[in-house]
Amino acid sequence: MVNLLNEGDLSSFFKLLNQVDDDFSPTLSSRVDLEQYALKLLKVATVFGVYKKNQLVGAIAVYMNDLDSKVAYCPFIAILSNSRGQGFSQLLLEIAIAELKSKQFNSLSLTVRADSPASHLYKKVGFLIVNEFNYEDSNVKGLKMELKLL
Known part of the structure; x- marks a missing residue:
């Protein structure tokens, strides 16, 4: 089940950020205060969460x-x-893309580590590599990717 998250979901979204923190390199918590970041995203961005057995297991x-x-x-x-491996990332991307298309957005961009398995998903969905770069203060290669919507 996928839901649009709001500030009332801060506790579960903050918990998710903590649980995935080490999956990012460098970690999210080394770059931002996770609770403030969670609140900022819920206030300023459109956040969709995917649930399994009433537990938030992912978000975009x-x-x-x-x-x-x-x-x-x-x-x-x-x-x-x-x-x-259960299709949740693709599901979240597709829902976000549908929302963007309904609002007549031209494109969606993101950055990802070049060696991340997620880059394959983005290519599968139709994202193209706009440029390659090194993440700040590191030798980690990143990709800026973009999906044309119109």
């Missing part, structure tokens, strides 16, 4: 607030490790 956040250029950005998508 998309900034859909650039109404001039109609370019959206996905700063966060994650699934708990024990719920991966």
Whole structure:
């Protein structure tokens, strides 16, 4: 089941961020205060959460607030490790994309580690690599990817 999350979901969303923190390199918590980040995303972004047995097991956040250029950005998508491989990431992406198309957005962009298995999902969904870069203060290669919506 997928739901649109709001500030009332802060506790479960914050818990999810803590559970997936180490899946990011560098960790999210080394870059942001997780509770403040969770609240910011719930207030400013559109956040969809996927549930399994009434537990939040994954989420996607998309900034859909650039109404001039109609370019959206996905700063966060994650699934708990024990719920991966079940199509939840693709489901969340498809729901976010449908929402963006209904609002007539032109594109959705995101960044991902070049060696991340998630990059294969993004390519499968239709994202193209816009450029490669190194993450700040590291030798970690990243990809900026974009999906044209119109």
